Amino acid sequence: MIRIEMNRVAGDYGFEAKDANGHSLTTDTSPEGGGTNAGVRPMQMLLMALGGCSGIDVAMILKKKRQELTGFRMDISGEREAGREPSLWKTVHVIFDLQGHNLDQAKAEQACQLSMDKYCSVAETLRRAGAEITWEVRVTA
Structure with a gap:
């Protein structure tokens, strides 16, 4: 089974995703959608x-x-x-x-x-x- 951990890190919609090996990336939405553009959509x-x-x-x-x-x-x-x-x-x-x-x-x-x-x-x-x-x-x- 594959497991991904998601934690909110920026504003209302910015999350950091982390895999079991510690690799991470940040997701967010556009300012028009209420985000801060802190990561990939x-x-x-x-x-x-x-x-x-x-x-x-x-x-x-x-x-x-x-x-x-x-x-x-x-x-x-x-x-x-x-x-x-x-x-x-x-x-x-x-x-x-x-x-x-x-x-x-x-x-x-x-x-x-x-x-x-x-x-x-x-x-x-x-x-x-x-x-x-x-x-x-x-x-x-």
């Missing part, structure tokens, strides 16, 4: 989780394929449902920007596809909630 954190989950997958797959990454960046954007509560992610787009010496485009695309369609639990969680997830892969030397 929880829905943004879902997109960060998608990047973290998929990033680990892609790096692992490429390592197994003996593809050396010298740089790895992702740009993740999304649009939420308008006028609904709760307002879920409607669309999410991920740009994988991979750098490496002799990095093979086809292997990079396959690694990203495997992550997004097969291995990334966060992507599947978002999809089951109705999000349409698209992605593209850019490879540079």
Whole structure:
């Protein structure tokens, strides 16, 4: 069983989340929502989780394929449902920007596809909630 501890640390809505290993992050809401902007919004954190989950997958797959990454960046954007509560992610787009010496485009695309369609639990969680997830892969030397 996984356990996360949440403690209010800033204003009315600012919380610190801590895992069993002592890693922590702060969440909050916008000043318009009554918060103090002291941390990441929880829905943004879902997109960060998608990047973290998929990033680990892609790096692992490429390592197994003996593809050396010298740089790895992702740009993740999304649009939420308008006028609904709760307002879920409607669309999410991920740009994988991979750098490496002799990095093979086809292997990079396959690694990203495997992550997004097969291995990334966060992507599947978002999809089951109705999000349409698209992605593209850019490879540079």
